[in-house]
Amino acid sequence: MDLNYSDEQLLLKESAERFLKDRYDFEKRNKIIASETGFDAGIWSEMADLGWLALPFAEENGGLGGGAVEVSLIMEAIGRALVVEPYLASIILAGGLVEKLGSEDQKAEILGGLFAGTSRPALAHTERQTGFDLGNIAATATRSGESYLISGEKPLVHGGAFADIFLVSAKLDGAVKLFAVPADAAGLTRTEVKLVDGSRASDLVLDNVSLPASALFSAEADTLAEIEAAYDRVNAALASEAVGIMDALMDATVAYTKERVQFGKPLAAFQALQHRMAEMAVKCQEARGSALLATLSVDAPRAMRIRGVSGARAKIGKVSRSVAQEAIQLHGAMGFSEEMPIGAWFRRLYAIENTFGTTADHLKRYGEIIRDPATLSGSLLREPV
């Protein structure tokens, strides 16, 4: 057991924070979300140059062989800087699934562009009725000679607004499968949706979209299980993003209350406020512990994975909301204005609470897992494999 970051990991953390501090300040971010595309191609290509886009992929697939810990460090920095580019959706979620399910040809075709920053796949899986029951999808795939015909509706596709290719799930002979669908395919309608945190997604409608046989990802694999595992990877990443935001809110609140003078002294000199900030710090610490457990659980057996990941999303949902609400309150009216990042962090945390399962969904999923007393009472330490 060792929970210390390695020197390389600390270097990555520092370089990620510095890069975003220099190149992605709050003003720049506001320009990006107000722009026509809601996306900065220059930043994305710089991320490619830094190796971020290839980071979590295996070296044999052309990646850099980074693991969940490396991803968590990038995500913390992304949280603080409020990055709206689709690192999570295109790299971790869709890219991760391509790596798990793609044939050599599919991997070569999609991942090459993804690492270079020229291709941004997006996963189109959940539907209106899916909720958190990931197998509950209605989109269908039918064979038509050598090709497949796909029909269905996929609302709120994360990363969809910037995608050139979609990984669309549909039921083929009753089993969930994934298909590569080019964004310009005939029969595919993409409608841009503005999200509560300033980023963008897409609503997709597929009406008899015709695809070649080569569009199918792995006929044999248990695709649904891989999608669930991929969701756990992004949920662990979201937990780290939330931790990055919470720390940013904490720092901003401390700095503001030290500066703001009322009744002849800084707000930070009032004990009533000091203790509220100390309570925020307690929540930041706890969230950090939870997110680390999620990060170190993404490759664990399913029950342990759920315990780590959904436990973190449930816990962090609750404490991050409290920290964000307190940060606004302690900033007073300034915290209520869009001119400061406080409100943007608050809204991003709210978005996270409703992305890839709500806080309540994750608490329920965690609750089901700990009904088994062996899971509930089990140590966090694991036996060597």
Added chain:
Amino acid sequence: MDLLMTEEEVRFRDEVRTFLDTHLDEGLKRAERLNPSFLADPAIGLEWQAKLNDKGWAAPSWPKQYGGTGWSLAERYILDQECERAGEPHFRGASIKMIAPVIMRYGNDEQKNFYLPRILSGEDLWAQGYSEPGSGSDLASLKTRAVLDGDHYIVNGSKIWSTLAHHATRMFALVRTADTGKKQEGITFILIDLKSPGVTIRPIRSICGTHEFNQVFFDDVKVPVSDRIGEEGEGWDIAKYLLEFERGGAFAGGVLRAMLTRLHRLASEPLPDGRTMIDDPLFMARLAEIATDVDANDMLELSAMSKVQAGGNPGSVPSSTMKIERSRIRQSIAELAASILGPNALRFEEHRPLHELPEESEIDEERKVASAVYFNSRSQSIFGGSNEIQLEIIAKTLLR
């Protein structure tokens, strides 16, 4: 970075499990289940300590040279988890975890040679003499006075909240030896034989119905100068060192998880109307929330341990966070357990210790003790530096 045990640690864990299977008998486990207090009934605690001592495990945190185990932090963590899972009586308190590290660090050879073996053997049981009626969180304002008279001090004053002082043979105490300078500078650390003439002990029953606390009065009590630890006026530094042990030197992950597991078992038992709480979504939501708190706290403990193992310091914000969260988690588990008793929560068994009463089913006994456990849990956020003091420590670090 990983959560993996080494092969050696797995073997160690299995050795601990085997030992507990064979030595922690049903009587000891039952007594602990029926104990609403932080520490076990002394008769039970000492019986268990003797068994551990035979194995050489009575003091997991002590270095080998003093009769401890010399274990790594990871091994101590594993021992703690396994002992809690098995339901051991909690008895590593003021003797093993507080005064012993102080004697090792600040005591002379004579003091070490005399006192440390007596702690391991159970011959000495120590009580804490810190708080006074007028000095709680503001500990340095203490007034109990020791006046030098030849080769001994004459002590007058009173200490309060001394856990198990009525069973203890000795007390370590902070006393005032000077009034000059800052109030912290006139404090001295002494060891008091509680059999000395002039010592009177008044019991204080706590709200859980148990007599665990006491007020101890000193009326011209003679304490040999050779029972002073460190120099005169060095008491405050020693006290701070000891409080570090009280705060950071323990793991709570094991006990919190064990309490949660007991609550799960209680909630799985059918109620008189046939329902089980574990099928109640409101109950499960609450249980799940607390379980996520336990996981998070566990990770903080493991992170702090990793830092220490690498030669670092966990830092004051994580340490105080753990103190605060452990108390809150313990309190919320106890509160939730008591909340499912229904009208039977009104019944209160006054006899102490509860394990002396005729044996009932395990679940009935869990129900019998649940209210008292809840009442007792309120002390968690008060002792060892109250949660408000912890918030002060965090705020000071944040805002400096």
